[in-house]
Amino acid sequence: MQDHKATKRNEVEWVKDELVPLLHHLGFRRIDSIHGPLEAGRDIVVADHDRFGLAHHDCIQAKDGNLSARSETAELRSILFQLSTAYETPYRDPSAGTEHKIRTVYLIVNGGITDAAKNILYSKTGGWLRIVDKTQLEVAGYAGRVQTENNVSMAARAMWLEVSDNIDTWKGCSLETHAGAELVLPLYSLETSATKRLFEVACDVSHLADVLVLNHLRRAASSANSILGKIPLGPNANESVTNAVNTMRVAYETYSSIAEDVERIYEGISNSPFPLPGARYPKFSERPDPSEGAEENEC
Structure with a gap:
């Protein structure tokens, strides 16, 4: 049986050491890592601007390892609850005190995810969910750029x-x-x-x-x-x-x-x-x- 504490520690390290640097590489204007008790289903909140210069906020729920469920398991129901909470709960900017509606929730899995799990998650959420697996993370590492x-x-x-x-x-x-x-x-x-x-x-x-x-x-x-x-x-x-x-x-x-x-x-x-x-x-x-x-x- 896998040690839950070890898994949690590895997930935090992965977010800090690999995922956050990748987000900087992709050029997000602001990245707030909020992994903790006040996360509301969110590990990271990122801010960016659209082509009109208007700010928008997205958030990330990070999962280290594989998501291999082939049916609606307790694990998937827990993830669904976290994703819905992340989307429905406004994000309060700690520096300005302003509240922002989340536009997109990314579930980023540092491993594989079965098509069955993807279909269940998409069917139980709205168009605001995006799923990124290990393969897509590798592509992002090559495709991303930082405008400095x-x-x-x-x-x-x-x-x-x-x-x-x-x-x-x-x-x-x-x-x-x-x-x-x-x-x-x-x-x-x-x-x-x-x-x-x-x-x-x-x-x-x-x-x-x-x-x-x-x-x-x-x-x-x-x-x-x-x-x-x-x-x-x-x-x-x-x-x-x-x-x-x-x-x-x-x-x-x-x-x-x-x-x-x-x-x-x-x-x-x-x-x-x-x-x-x-x-x-x-x-x-x-x-x-x-x-x-x-x-x-x-x-």
Whole structure:
């Protein structure tokens, strides 16, 4: 027979040493670990913001080990009671004294859970319940990200250096297609992996206009990258080469035209404080109005 005290101790250690760090890795804005007599069926309460910047609160009931029930056992009835209590009891923020309704309850099991147990739990609760097992925890560990000032700033710097290097490389390409011309093309991909990374870590905290600029950059780079694989290398020019090179030239012009905006995004992120929870960076991609500088010079 398993020692209940040992199981409880292991569960607390797992929550503290593994689950809470994972929640930080996933980027939750606030994590309150309340494992104790006042938990109301909740081990952890997390706060986050939706796309409109509005705060919402979710809670977690953690179970260490497997949940292998194949029928409505006493264990499942106890879990159901805890889950319902967690959802129905408002959460009082200890720092502000304010009450918040729980939006979603997560049952996180550090092990396997049978389909029968899942079906019973879902059938006895509402759409507010989500079940996460060991497999999903492993996926979350790979998929999660933490949006911090440091990694956003580093990704922005890597993005701008990569864009600058790609533009220089692109300018060195020979795009002539007359008979006998040999195409000189980059030997490596123009895909902006650093821009992808910035897009991943900074998208939620960047102004929509800047996000659109980054998206245009990704598309232009992807377009040019795909064209590189379609141009037959060699001295013999033909219609397909001409069409491909013309398309590549358009992609390059698009890429180059937003380079200044990309630089402004990089400098803006580097020189501005990281947004507060629920807030965004201001728009960095807007080009200065030439008339404003002219007025200053006249003064």
